[in-house]
Amino acid sequence: MHPNLLKVKSRDKKEEFKLRISGVERGKHLFSINCDNAFFEVAEIPDLHEGDVKLQIEMDISDKIVTLDFHFKGYVTLPCDRCMEPVNIDLDFSDNLVVKLMPWIEEPEEEDNLWIVNENTYELDLFHFVYESIALALPTQILHPDDENGNSTCNPEILKKLEELTPHEKEMGDIDPRLEALKNIKLS
Numbered sequence: 001m002h003p004n005l006l007k008v009k010s011r012d013k014k015e016e017f018k019l020r021i022s023g024v025e026r027g028k029h030l031f032s033i034n035c036d037n038a039f040f041e042v043a044e045i046p047d048l049h050e051g052d053v054k055l056q057i058e059m060d061i062s063d064k065i066v067t068l069d070f071h072f073k074g075y076v077t078l079p080c081d082r083c084m085e086p087v088n089i090d091l092d093f094s095d096n097l098v099v100k101l102m103p104w105i106e107e108p109e110e111e112d113n114l115w116i117v118n119e120n121t122y123e124l125d126l127f128h129f130v131y132e133s134i135a136l137a138l139p140t141q142i143l144h145p146d147d148e149n150g151n152s153t154c155n156p157e158i159l160k161k162l163e164e165l166t167p168h169e170k171e172m173g174d175i176d177p178r179l180e181a182l183k184n185i186k187l188s
């Protein structure tokens, strides 16, 4: 794809996360956004370039408060911690955000799930919130799952190579004097 085309697409993707609140009818509104490859391209979550997560946002707006309920469902593709080959991680989780509308606020205060903004704010930019929600929902360890026989579904050739390398790593660990010293420390 031509680089300029990608840029235009990315900017459009960020625009989708701007939710207008000014002049919006009070009550509940439903939005859906697709967090697709174009989203992950601009989001720049480490190692994450591919995915397809459907995001539903239920916005409940009154004069003083906007509550937003997010539901994420789909998958992202990340490199496996063991074999480095891509693995799809299913995501299905919820998050929420409360936005208080205040008359005297000049600079918006954004803290995790509570924002305080001026009552005349035109729109809420949810891009960063969504980015953080997804980043925090990722498991700490990314691994290919085991099959029904308990065998790893990682790339077998890479697993073989890793096994060949393992004895060397062990030897190096054994001769590290700092590790030896740690082993001898007795907890009183």
Ligand SMILES: [Zn+2]
Pocket: 080, 081, 082, 083, 084, 085, 087, 143, 144, 153, 154, 155
């Ligand atoms: Zn793997």
